[in-house]
Amino acid sequence: MIRLSHRRVPRQRPVRAGFTLIEILVVIVVIAILATLVAPNIFQHVGAAKGATAKSQIEMLGAALDAYRLDNGRYPTTEQGLASLWEKPQIDPPANWRGPYLRKPVPPDPWGRPYNYMAPGQVNPQGYDLLTLGGDGKPGGDGEDADIMSWK
Secondary structure (H helix, E strand, C coil), X not given: CCCCCCCCCCCCXXXXXXXXXXXXXXXXXXXHHHHHHXXXXXXXXXXXXXXXXXXXHHHHHHHHHHHHHHHHCCCCCCCCCHHHHCCCCCCCCCXXXXXCCCXXXXXXXXXXXXXXXXXXXXXXXXXXXXXXXXXXXXCCCCHHHCCEECCC
């Protein structure tokens, strides 16, 4: 006859689930310290990024305006505006409009305002003036508040 031995299985302690309050507080304090050190470095570059975005958008709009001029013999008038790059103008519609000249509707500037467009321009009477007034929305300024123009 075969005898089976009965061994006692030692009791296992229950597995601890979750974190203690102290562990959670330590993690929160470490994250807060990192945020106070890193955030100022990140936010100081936001203004420069908006300026670079505005320059890039002005270049893109300039290329679309040049394509419009090639098709129609002139730039859109101030009254027609930049919207004529996306939709055929209702005011004095050109006969050779082959748009849209942009993939998407005209974006606002990085500060959420429309770009200022004049054709013929005051600075460029044979062409157009296209600019944004920067973060403050007023002529002039420095840094993030500086005007960004198509002719500079």
